[in-house]
Amino acid sequence: MGSIDADVIVIGGGPSGATVAAEAARGGARVIVLEKRTGDSPSRAGVIQPRVLELLDARGLMGRFRQAARDWRPDFEIPRYFYAGLTGLRYDQLDTAHPYALILPQTTTEHLLRAWAVECGAEVRRGVTYSEHLQDPEGVTVRALDGDGGTLELRGRYLVGADGARSLVRLRAGIPFEGRDSEMTAVSVDADLSFPWKASVHMHRNENGWVLAYPFGERTTRFIIVAEARRNVPRDEPVTMDEVNESLRAILGEDFGITGAKWISRYGDAHRMVPRFVEDRVALVGEATRVHYPASGIGMNYCIQDAFNLGWKLGFVAVGDAPRELLQTYHDERHPVLQDVMNDVATQCKLHFDFTSAGLELKRFFEAELVPIPEVNAILRDRLSGFRTTYHRGADPHVADGTRVRQFDLGETTYNDVAARSDFVLVEQAEVAPRDRAVNGRITRILAPGSRLTGSLSEAAAVLIRPDAYVARAWSVPPSDDEIQKAYDVSTCRGVRTEAQQVTG
Ligand SMILES: Cc1cc2nc3c(=O)[nH]c(=O)nc-3n(C[C@H](O)[C@H](O)[C@H](O)COP(=O)(O)OP(=O)(O)OC[C@H]3O[C@@H](n4cnc5c(N)ncnc54)[C@H](O)[C@@H]3O)c2cc1C
Incomplete structure (x- = not known):
């Protein structure tokens, strides 16, 4: 070889x-x-969703992403998001430094x-x-x-x-x-308008379908169109401007004076x-x-x-x-x-694509009665934002094990500052932590005031965080060196190397 x-x-x-x-x-x-x-x-x-924004932030990249978004359009943060084409998800209530979807x-x-x-x-x-x-x-x-x-x-x-x-x-x-394979198709258009469109995000539905529209660059508006009359059109059939205008008129009552398109795509639901x-x-x-x-x-x-x-x-x-x-x-x-x-x-x-009268009534009920309930809102926004993801929890887990870590203050520094230049991060409560540690591994150790640990970590004496900003293991009382070593070894699968792999690497 x-x-x-x-x-x-x-x-x-x-x-x-x-x-x-x-x-x-x-x-x-x-x-x-x-x-x-x-x-x-x-x-x-x-759009970029909040969990990805957190991960980019943990690599020191948020400054450049926010700047690029600002250059694209000034109101680049969407604090109220949508689920299945229904409005009302309170991203602004997410527990994060980035409680919005970023348009880019x-x-x-x-x-x-x-x-x-x-x-x-x-x-x-x-x-x-x-x-x-x-x-x-x-x-x-x-x-x-x-x-x-x-x-x-x-x-x-x-x-x-x-x-x-x-x-x-x-x-x-x-x-x-x-x-x-696909059973239906929809259309996405980055359309040039004859006038600048001021609305931030606009959504509308009726028996003819659903449209989402938002400004997407200078004099360009992105339309996502699910037209009831065109849902059975095969994916490879080219989209014409006549089709776009006709669908917009049927659903929105006007066609917005589209003069051309930077990008048009018919996509499916495979x-x-x-x-x-x-x-x-x-x-x-x-x-x-x-x-x-x-x-x-x-x-x-x-x-x-x-x-x-x-x-x-x-x-x-x-x-x-x-x-x-x-x-x-x-x-x-x-x-x-x-x-x-x-x-x-x-x-x-x-839920989204049933435009019968019963389907429209179900949407109305869902949007008006269910989405505003704080617990329902929290479940739905966690599903989209990526905050629901939790990884493996071992025996006798701490409540934070396997959960995501967001930006937090460590006293002299922040978690993101440390994470941007580290692999695993071990944060210990300075008041109770031993002075020295003898642990093998790619671990950066930080001693921080206990008051800085918040949320599910607020009672933790120590937390070992993986490079992808999920908790490998948290402890309520100060862990021994062996316990930390074991958590690190489990997270990196050390100790499970087979004979064949020792030879081949
Ligand atoms: C109409 C539409 C709207 C969407 N809107 C959203 C949205 O609002 N938000 C969202 O999160 N997602 C959205 N998505 C989904 C998003 O575009 C995809 O999830 C994303 O592009 C997937 O990224 P990827 O890197 O896995 O694959 P891709 O983006 O497809 O990248 C694959 C890359 O591999 C390259 N490649 C392929 N074959 C080869 C080869 N043989 N050799 C070398 N290179 C090769 C390609 O050129 C390409 O650059 C949308 C998708 C569509 C179709």
Whole structure:
């Protein structure tokens, strides 16, 4: 076998591929990203959800994302969000430093994520198209075509398929894509208007369908249109401006004087998912693992959260700080989360796309009577924002085990400042912590006043936080060195290395 070119070869430089590349490189892996496009992808996702904002913040990236959003439109924060096309989700009541959805075109999000991946040390090669791979006990050989039609062969120790819903890596790895094809279609248009449109976000429904409209750049408005009369049109039938105007008139009563479009897409509600995210040395991430109707703007956001989960694990495995079993925990943790997302999207679609009089009445009742109930509102917004995700909890767990960590003050510094330059973070109450610790691992230890620990951590004497900002283990009384070591070893799967892996790495 030839020499190794990279620890990790990532196919696809979209949101998932760029994020996984950044996190793996940050963790110490040599990473090469192969991206077939030389230009931008279509804008598609228009919002970043609060949990992703928290994760970006924990990497010191929020300044640049907020600036890019501000450049795009001044009122870039949406404090009241929607679920299944119904208004009233109080994002402004979320317990976070970012209680809003941030409006930003996916194209800009991808630029920022790819630039971050390069800063972290990943190499991004554009205009290179993956065609196949072969696995062997030591690694993976990847074949690709470069921009001139020449063939390229690269050796990596691990391969990540971040090549989207039509993933060729998935196909070549023989991983099935289980589910069904589209049963309905809808239309998304980034439309040029003859006048600037001032409203922030506008939503309307009647027996003819549903429209969401919001300003998306200078003199551009994004319309998402589900027209009852056009739902059975096949996905590959081109969208005409006449169709767009007719649908807008039927649902909104006017067509807004559209003069042209920067982007038009007819998309479907295909519903498919892979049964496993990891196959030996190959991992799939983002839309390569599932496809679903882009309900309530969560698709890309869950892809990025997947990538944060997988990325640090690849980094640890690549440099020998964790065994390969750690990659399997990516599947174990994210597969159930995504199954929940898929079920939730299916539920939303049932509620969202019934425009019969009974369906419209159900929506009215849901929006007017149920969504305002604080507990219902909290459940729904946690589902979308990504705050509901909780990972494995061991025996006798602390209430915070497996839960997400948000920005918090540590006295002299903040959690995000520490997280941006660390792997695991151990925060101990300064008043009760022992002076020294003897623990092996990539852990940054911070002693902070106990009063700084808030929320579910408020009673904790110590908390060990994973690189992806989830609690590995919290303790109500000061833990021994052995207890911390054990929690770190469990989180990194140390101590489960098999004989075969000791030989092959
Ligand atoms: C109309 C529409 C609206 C949407 N709105 C939202 C929204 O508001 N909010 C939200 O969160 N999500 C939304 N989504 C979903 C979002 O766009 C996807 O979830 C996201 O793009 C998935 O990211 P990814 O990196 O996994 O895949 P992709 O974005 O598809 O990226 C895959 C990358 O791999 C590259 N690639 C593919 N094959 C190869 C190959 N053989 N070799 C090399 N490179 C390759 C592609 O060029 C691409 O850059 C929307 C989707 C659609 C269709």
